[in-house]
Structures are given as structure tokens and as C-alpha cells.
Amino acid sequence: MTSEMTHSLLYLDAVNVAFDGFRAINNLSLTIERGEMRAIIGPNGAGKTTMMDIITGKTRPDSGQVYFEGAIDLSRQDEVEIARLGIGRKFQKPTVFESHTVNDNLELALTGTRGVFATLFHRPGAGSDTRINDILDTIRLTARRDELAADLSHGQKQWLEIGMLLAQDPKLLLVDEPVAGMTDAETRETARLLREIASERSVIVVEHDMGFVRELDVKVTVLAEGSVLAEGSLDHVSADENVIESYLGR
Amino acid sequence: MISRFLFTGADRKVFWTIIVLLAVAVLVPALNLLLPTDHPFHVPNQIVSLVGKYLTYAMLALALDLVWGYCGILSLGHGAFFALGGYAMGMYLMRQIGTRGVYGNPVLPDFMVFLDWDRLPWFWYGFDQFWFASLMAIAVPGLLAFAFGWLAFRSRVTGVYLSIITQALTYALLLAFFRNEMGFGGNNGLTDFKDILGFSVQADGTRAALFAASAIALALFLALCLFITDSKLGKVMVAVRDAESRLRFVGYRVEHVKLFAFVVSAMMAGVAGALYVPQVGIINPGEFAPANSIEVVIWAAVGGRGTLVGPILGAIAVNGGKSYFTAAFPEFWLFALGGLFVAVTLFLPKGIVGSISSFRGRMNTQSALRSQKIADMEAAE
Numbered sequence: 001m002t003s004e005m006t007h008s009l010l011y012l013d014a015v016n017v018a019f020d021g022f023r024a025i026n027n028l029s030l031t032i033e034r035g036e037m038r039a040i041i042g043p044n045g046a047g048k049t050t051m052m053d054i055i056t057g058k059t060r061p062d063s064g065q066v067y068f069e070g071a072i073d074l075s076r077q078d079e080v081e082i083a084r085l086g087i088g089r090k091f092q093k094p095t096v097f098e099s100h101t102v103n104d105n106l107e108l109a110l111t112g113t114r115g116v117f118a119t120l121f122h123r124p125g126a127g128s129d130t131r132i133n134d135i136l137d138t139i140r141l142t143a144r145r146d147e148l149a150a151d152l153s154h155g156q157k158q159w160l161e162i163g164m165l166l167a168q169d170p171k172l173l174l175v176d177e178p179v180a181g182m183t184d185a186e187t188r189e190t191a192r193l194l195r196e197i198a199s200e201r202s203v204i205v206v207e208h209d210m211g212f213v214r215e216l217d218v219k220v221t222v223l224a225e226g227s228v229l230a231e232g233s234l235d236h237v238s239a240d241e242n243v244i245e246s247y248l249g250r
Numbered sequence: 251m252i253s254r255f256l257f258t259g260a261d262r263k264v265f266w267t268i269i270v271l272l273a274v275a276v277l278v279p280a281l282n283l284l285l286p287t288d289h290p291f292h293v294p295n296q297i298v299s300l301v302g303k304y305l306t307y308a309m310l311a312l313a314l315d316l317v318w319g320y321c322g323i324l325s326l327g328h329g330a331f332f333a334l335g336g337y338a339m340g341m342y343l344m345r346q347i348g349t350r351g352v353y354g355n356p357v358l359p360d361f362m363v364f365l366d367w368d369r370l371p372w373f374w375y376g377f378d379q380f381w382f383a384s385l386m387a388i389a390v391p392g393l394l395a396f397a398f399g400w401l402a403f404r405s406r407v408t409g410v411y412l413s414i415i416t417q418a419l420t421y422a423l424l425l426a427f428f429r430n431e432m433g434f435g436g437n438n439g440l441t442d443f444k445d446i447l448g449f450s451v452q453a454d455g456t457r458a459a460l461f462a463a464s465a466i467a468l469a470l471f472l473a474l475c476l477f478i479t480d481s482k483l484g485k486v487m488v489a490v491r492d493a494e495s496r497l498r499f500v501g502y503r504v505e506h507v508k509l510f511a512f513v514v515s516a517m518m519a520g521v522a523g524a525l526y527v528p529q530v531g532i533i534n535p536g537e538f539a540p541a542n543s544i545e546v547v548i549w550a551a552v553g554g555r556g557t558l559v560g561p562i563l564g565a566i567a568v569n570g571g572k573s574y575f576t577a578a579f580p581e582f583w584l585f586a587l588g589g590l591f592v593a594v595t596l597f598l599p600k601g602i603v604g605s606i607s608s609f610r611g612r613m614n615t616q617s618a619l620r621s622q623k624i625a626d627m628e629a630a631e
């Protein structure tokens with residue numbers, strides 16, 4: 001075991017995934033430190049979403065290592081086990097539970113009871129109410145607490161989903177294209193939200209919007225054709241010839 | 251808990267339905283047994299047995315609502331659990347016939363004597379005891395649902411595929427129960443019952459008691475379903491219906507939630523079947539017909555799925571219509587049923603109860619908006 005592996009929060013080494021012979025992830029290696037926020041950029045089809053699928057157990061790697069907190073082999077766990085380990089995920093297309101209220105969406109995500117009989121006899125305590133209030137405050141949805149999630153705007157659904165991740169209180173948060181389809185004001189608000197979240201936990205953000213990535217002001221990894229093309233500050237990777245070529249050659 | 255009951259509209263509906271069912275459980279038998287037949291408030295015997303039968307159908311529709319309305323599992327095989335519960339009760343009733351059968355064999359039911367069997371098959375043991383038969387009416391559907399659900403939900407079979415295999419399940423049982431060698435009376439099924447717990451199944455008192463038992467069981471199941479759907483588990487079930495793959499990433503075992511709902515629902519259907527058989531006096535393989543299970547879906551859809559009360563009303567209304575139509579215009583019933591389903595799907599996608607609730611909800615929002623406007627205007631002045 002390398003020291004990089006044991007000290008990091010997330011460690012991917014030489015990961016490969018092919019779909020019907022097409023190599024979506026190609027010898028991918030990536031390390032995320034505890035408390036780090038990382039932005040991942042790359043052209044469409046670069047494998048960004050597939051990488052998240054691997055980390056969260058939706059897709060199994062054909063080969064390579066995926067370790068969480070140094071010792072936990074994620075490639076052997078399913079989605080539910082990985083979620084319970086403390087890895088949360090926001091999908092590219094916002095998915096909330098539409099026929100539940102904003103409050104109930106957060107209550108379901110809140111850490112705690114998950115089993116069938118435990119939830120059947122569960123009575124929400126006062127503590128959960130304060131936590132929900134705090135989260136509603138953070139995601140600016142206090143006024144819409146009792147409305148159905150289906151009635152929220154696109155941007156608000158994105159924030160609700162981020163709020164649900166906060167309620168899950170994960171150690172690592174994966175966020176897939178959070179500002180797609182948002183107005184400029186919503187985008188700035190989301191950047192603020194993510195920075196606030198990152199002060200307490202590790203976050204990986206996938207995003208196309210360069211202005212947004214600049215606003216986050218964190219280390220950037222460029223993905224292309226399933227592997228890492230460049231890594232460093234945004235200015236550093238923007239100057240990289242390979243990166244310019246892969247974006248222009250798109 | 252009680253105060254929450256009375257505050258939300260949906261819970262209030264369920265609460266009042268329970269009260270009505272309990273009142274009906276007392277009143278109908280009383281009006282049937284205590285009043286003379288020419289009294290204007292006398293409830294005739296046919297009505298008691300007809301409505302008693304509807305109540306068991308309502309129980310079946312309620313059971314379906316728990317899995318379809320709340321978990322999003324469209325089971326097209328719930329008739330199988332109902333029929334299995336019915337067979338368990340039918341086996342008890344067969345063994346009560348004793349020497350009063352045509353062949354007068356004290357142990358073997360007539361059809362076994364007719365088949366030249368010399369002893370009772372092992373799976374008929376214990377069915378001379380009412381408690382054992384009642385237990386089996388719950389346990390057999392429950393175990394079948396557990397085995398079936400365990401395999402199907404773990405392999406993540408969902409949507410249309412799941413619906414198709416539930417149809418296959420009930421069809422397979424239909425074919426199996428048709429066979430004489432299975433030992434369940436072949437295509438004649440089980441019938442010619444004499445008594446239940448020592449009382450004649452034909453007697454007015456017995457019929458009234460079975461009616462009361464059906465109404466009370468339905469009320470209890472409704473309370474159970476309310477408890478489940480009002481709990482956090484109920485919210486998890488609705489989340490399964492809305493976006494089950496998303497729910498996994500929140501850390502819930504979707505397949506366990508589905509399995510729980512499916513097994514509880516199958517056991518409720520089994521009890522419904524067990525109460526149905528003594529009231530209609532027969533159980534045969536026809537109860538496993540795939541079309542029966544589809545009819546249950548229509549009842550629930552007409553009444554309004556995901557409302558608990560809706561499927562109960564739907565079952566009673568549609569079967570009331572069926573009784574009327576099949577007597578008045580027998581050839582039109584299937585067209586009427588098909589037309590009803592199409593009409594509800596197109597015009598009332600939430601069913602009767604669901605549509606009333608959302609209409610009321612809209613009215614309330616509008617009046618709230620109006621009063622808000624008035625308040626704003628007053629504040630501005």
C-alpha cells in the first residue's frame with residue numbers, strides 16, 4: 001500500500017471500463033485529499049459521468065483500484081453500501097422525489113435510520129427539525145419548505161438536491177454539472193453554496209462552464225477520452241497544449 | 251399521532267372510512283337479523299352476501315394499492331394471493347363436511363374418493379383446524395410473495411417486465427390448480443361446504459357474522475395501511491415509486507422496501523380470499539385467471555391509486571356496476587368495464603378520490619391567494 005493511497009480520501013489507480021469494446025475510462029488515475037475540492041472539466045463524452053458511476057458503485061471497473069479512506073475497496077461495494085460509507089452524489093439531471101415536499105425530501109436524506117423496520121417505527125426527533133431548518137437556510141428554500149418538489153424551478157431542484165446531500169452529511173461529495181441550465185445569478189449562488197460545503201468536506205465538481213470553474217478557484221483535472229490530460233490550476237491547464245488541442249479538436 | 255390524523259385531509263378520509271366500516275359492521279347485520287323482512291329498513295339476505303363479497307374485493311384492492319399506489323409496483327398477479335387464501339379456507343371447509351359428503355368418507359373429501367385416493371395427501375394435514383387454515387391463508391401467500399419478490403426485486407426487475415412475470419405467476423398457478431393430481435379438486439375446485447366453526451354456512455346468522463368479519467378486517471387493514479404509509483417507511487415507499495435508482499444513492503435498500511410492501515400486501519390479499527370463499531361457497535382455479543388480477547387494477551385505478559380509500563370505493567362501485575349490468579344487459583358488461591378504464595385513464599388519471607382531492611386543493615390555493623390579495627390590499631391602504 002502506497003502512502004498516497006492510505007492518506008488520501010479517494011484513490012483511483014489505472015482504472016479501465018469498456019462498454020461493448022468502447023473504452024470509456026482508459027487507465028484513469030486520480031487522488032483526492034481529505035478536505036479538498038476538485039474541479040473536473042473535459043469535453044462531452046470524456047468519461048466524467050462514468051467516473052462518478054465507478055466511484056458510487058453504479059458501474060464496476062473492468063480493472064484497476066478504487067479505494068476510499070485508504071482501506072475500503074469501492075469496486076466491491078454496491079450503491080447502497082457506498083452511500084452509507086459517506087459518498088454522496090448529485091446527478092447531472094436533477095433528481096428529487098417529486099411527490100414529496102421539500103421538507104420530506106430532506107428528511108429522507110437526513111443521516112440516521114435506513115432499515116425497513118427502523119423506518120416503520122421511526123419518529124422524527126426535534127434534532128432533525130433544527131438540521132432541516134439549517135439546510136433550508138443554506139440552500140435558500142426556507143419559504144418553500146412545504147411545497148412539492150415537483151413545483152420547484154429547475155435551479156431550485158438543483159439546490160434541493162445539494163441540500164439532500166448536505167443532509168446525508170457525506171465525507172465526499174460528487175457533483176455532476178450543477179449549473180447546467182442555470183441563470184447567471186443562480187450560477188453565482190451555486191458557486192457560493194459549493195464553496196461553503198467544501199469548507200467541511202471533500203468535493204468533486206464536474207463542470208463545463210469555465211466561468212463557474214474560475215469562480216470556484218480550485219485545482220482542476222482535465223479529462224479526455226477516459227484519462228487525465230492535465231492537472232493543476234485553471235490557468236496552468238488552460239495553457240497546456242494538449243488541452244487546447246482536445247478542446248479545439250472537438 | 252392522533253392529532254396528526256385529524257389534521258391532514260388524506261388521513262381524515264381514511265379515519266372516517268374506518269368509522270363508517272365499523273358502523274356498517276354492526277348496523278347491516280343488525281338490520282338484517284333483527285328487523286322483520288317487510289320492515290322498510292330490513293336489509294335483505296342477498297344484499298348482505300353481495301356486499302360482504304364486495305368488502306373482500308375492497309380488501310384486495312387496498313392490498314394492491316399498498317404496492318402499486320405507494321411503491322409503484324404494478325402487480326398483475328394479486329388475484330393469485332387472494333385465491334391461495336381462498337383455497338386455504340376452502341380446505342378447512344371441505345374437511346368440515348366429514349361424513350355428510352356424497353361418499354360419506356369421514357376424512358377424505360369427495361373428489362379424493364372419486365379419484366380412488368386412499369389417504370389424505372400430507373399438505374391437507376392440519377386443515378381440519380380453523381386456526382391452522384387461517385394461519386395458512388396468511389402464511390402461504392406471504393411466503394410465495396417473499397420468494398417471488400426476493401428474486402424479482404433483487405434482480406431489479408421493474409416496470410412492464412415485473413407486471414408480465416406477475417401475470418405469468420398467476421397463470422402458472424391457474425394451470426397447476428386445474429390438474430386433478432395436484433390434490434385441490436381440479437377444475438371443480440372446492441365446494442358444497444357445510445359449516446364453519448360449527449355453524450352452517452347457509453344460516454342467516456353465519457352470513458351476517460361473515461359480513462361483520464369482512465367489514466372489521468377491512469377497517470383493521472385500512473388502519474394498518476395508514477400506519478405504514480404515514481410512517482417514514484411510507485415516505486421511503488413513495489420515493490421508491492418516484493425515483494428508485496436515486497434512492498439507492500441516498501442509502502436505502504430499495505429491494506427490502508419493495509419486499510416488505512409486497513409481502514404485507516400478499517398476506518392482506520390472502521385474508522381477503524379466506525373471507526370471500528365461505529361467503530360465495532366455492533373456490534375454483536378460475537380465481538387464478540390473469541383477467542381477475544387485471545380487474546383489481548381497474549378497481550384501484552377508478553377509485554384513485556395511492557389514496558387507500560379510493561381503491562376501496564373503486565372496488566365497491568365497479569362491482570356494484572358489474573352486478574347491475576350483468577343482470578340488466580349481460581352482453582355489455584365487458585364493454586362498460588373497458589370503457590370505464592379508458593375514461594378514467596384519460597379524464598381522471600388520479601381516479602375518483604385523487605381527483606376530488608386535487609380539485610379541493612386547487613380551490614383552497616385559489617381562495618388562499620384571494621384572501622392573500624385582499625390582505626395585501628388592506629395592508630397597502
Ligand SMILES: Nc1ncnc2c1ncn2[C@@H]1O[C@H](COP(=O)(O)OP(=O)(O)O)[C@@H](O)[C@H]1O
Nearest residue numbers: 019020024042043044045046047048049050051
Ligand atoms: N452505460 C453505457 N453504455 C454504453 N456506453 C456508455 C455508457 N455510459 C457511458 N457511455 C459512453 O461512455 C462515454 C463517456 O460518457 P460520459 O461518462 O457520460 O461522458 P461525460 O460525462 O464526460 O460527458 C460516452 O461516449 C458514452 O456514450
Ligand SMILES: [Mg+2]
Nearest residue numbers: 048049050092
Ligand atoms: Mg456527463
